[in-house]
Amino acid sequence: MIIVTAKITAKLGEKDNIISKTQDLIDSSRLESGCISYNLYTSTEDKNVLLMLEQWENQDALRLHMQTEHFKTFNTAIKDNLEGEVNISVYSAESIN
Template sequence: MIIVTATITAKPTKRDEIISKSQDLIKSTRLEPGCISYDLYASIEDENVLIMLEKWENREVLDVHMKTEHFKMFGTVIEEFVAKEISIVIYSAEKV
């Protein structure tokens, strides 16, 4: 299993727009083969920071996800609402 964090920093007053636009992405992604979980969380330290926390069976299914229309569309739709580039970090779920 792998874990992915995608940190999204909204422009001031645009956080709710991103949350709203993410709902279709979340719904569609959860139906993808290999998706274990896919959830959006808000920072308690900075109201403009959101994190998508994802769990996938393996890197191959994640790569397929990143080529889907709903994934690409989300990036395009929120582009005007983000303050900086989305940070994506991929982790091995194996304990170290």
């Protein structure tokens, strides 16, 4: 399994705009083959920070996701709302039952 975290820091007053722009991304991504989960969280420590937490079956599923129109559209749509770059981390994990 591949786990992705994307820390999104909004410019002052722009967090709600970013949240509204995530709806299509989240809905469309959850329908993609290989998507296990795709969620957005807000920080309890910093009102301008959001965290996208994604789980994918494998690296190929993630790679295909990053080529989708909804992914590209989202990245373009939020660029003026961001305070700096989105901080993305990718992890490989295996289930231990």
